[in-house]
Amino acid sequence: MFSNLDLTLPPAGEYSRLVFPAIRNMPVWLYRPQQVRVQNRIIVAVHGISRDSQQQVRAYKDLADKYGCWLMAPEFGAESFPCYQQLSKGATSARADLALNQLLMLWRQTQGISNLKMHLCGYSGGAQFCHRYALLHPGLVESLVVASAGWYSFPDPSVRYPRGVGKWPVWLGQQRLHEMLKLPVLILVGDKDVARDQSLRQTKKVDLQQGLSRVERAQRWFEYIKREKMKLAHASPVGLSLLPGQSHDFEQNVQQGDMLSCISKFWQQREWSKR
Secondary structure (H helix, E strand, C coil), rough: CECCCCCCCCCCEEEEEEEEEHCCCEEEEEECCCCCCCCCCEEEEECCCCCCHHHHHHHHHHHHHHHCCCCEEECCCCCEEEEEEEHCCCCCCHHHHHHHHHHHHHHHHHHHHCCCEEEEEEECCHHHHHHHHHHHHHHHHEEEEEECCCCCCCCCCCCCCCCCCCCCCCHHCCCHHHHHHHHCCECCCCCCCCCCCCCCCCCCCHHHHHHHCCHHHHHHHHHHHHHHHCCCCCCEEEEEEEEECCCCCHHHHHHHHHHHHHHHHHHHHHHCCCC
16 A cells, blocks of 8 residues: 555556556556565556557566566656657656656655666657656666667767757756666667658658668667767667567567567566666
């Protein structure tokens, strides 16, 4: 029980949608694994532009069971967070990253955890959110999974945000690029995800800098991140996995594209049991 919030957590092996009084504009789907073995790590899975958080929980719950930790899937509604992929629409709009931080703070307080970190995973628009979130709050992230993002913020100070990290918006707060680059990162994309559909950001600047498809953009971001990591001491590696035969479809990537196996192998290599 969240005794001070009057919210009931789901029983073992089940999930439910909760609305916290302090952050009513961001409901969350919460899954309790069959057995909680790791208290200070949590999987956070972020939806794409379909904003289907329950879909994320259904996909990731087996991994939560495997690794023995809670799973959260925040719901960034279109009305409250119209530009959650870029963290916020502007200086006067609600911040998706701060809403997630508030959720983590509540979880730490109610569970009595002082050193909670996320295995942060995002698909499509959620992948955009996750890697930009990590630029601001890397200390809360244990590992970063970026799957099928439409476009990226490159760690390039000569390119203006959000395509790069130059002319960083003051209202976002201090970016922590070097700390973000030290995080373990896995990039995933279907090897057939090359369609230039309506959901893909298409501008001359983005196309020239990042490429024409999600595959090409993932490859270029991977190469750039890898080069920047090599300049740093004690930086964790970055990996890129192309999902064979897969286009831009979350359910198919999960069920047919071996996406979750790639993530599981990535976590195992990063010593999940580390406290």
